[in-house]
Amino acid sequence: MPTSQTPPPKETAARRSLWSAALVGAGIMAGIDEIVFHQLLQWHHFFDHATPTIGIVSDGLLHAAELLAIVIGAFLLLDLAQRRRLAAHWAWAGLFLGMGGFQLFDGIVSHKLLRIHQIRYGVDLFAYDLAWNLSALGLLLMGMWLYRRAKRRDR
Template sequence: MADQDRRTLLAGALLGAGIAASVVDLAVFHLLLHWHHFYDLSTTGVALASDGLFHAFGWFVTVGSLFLLADVRRRGAVSWGRWTGGLLAGLGAFQLFDGVVLHKVLRIHQIRYDVDLLVYDATWIGTALLALAAGLVLLRRTRPARPARPGR
């Protein structure tokens, strides 16, 4: 049962990270808005190549999560509350890593250029924290009951 729960959480977390990478970051900020590329410290060609690699990674994670979810379903019932908690936590954790490590620490790209970044960073990191917190709360509320120990 514990293995089924771990696999359920991992399937949700990976899908959350894949959605954050492929849909939120790449599709919206890279392709639709043209605000940045995955790696903005070189030429446009390198930036576009980095977007392609990032896109491939995001879809690899997304598809892998769906295969894992199918395997979880094959093994037994899926706790959709646990899976959803994992998805929100994975999405939030990925966005938080991106906003803090990639944007601020490594500075390989920013959300947007030639603007005051404070509002953008606060929104990016704030929504990441909200998604992560919502996922962790949901995971806590849907935690399976521990079996009673003999002799207690």
């Protein structure tokens, strides 16, 4: 029986589903960024203010972190599913919140505040920054809509 300090099992499952899927979402978005912009288009590396070798190593570290996030999040979701505790509506919200959260963090913190890389070099960045951050906001809005829907559904 849950104590007054322990959330009810359904609430715990919802929270775990949300955060586990958010981890997967952040990893997926990091993977899309790394594959498309770092490898295929070769517009930037995770860290661009050093030698090309350091840029490639920084991409490898980002790739390792993204894979860890996806694998750990997936195992957490599988554990919930195996125990019949997965709250799929909360997991979908978490997936989109994780994707949008990573995208917005990258666009604001990495690109503008820390300036460890830009989306692209040698061009006017306004349109690129706008598209990057608006796509992040779109993912976050979808995640928030799914979050509110999951919350209403559980009432």
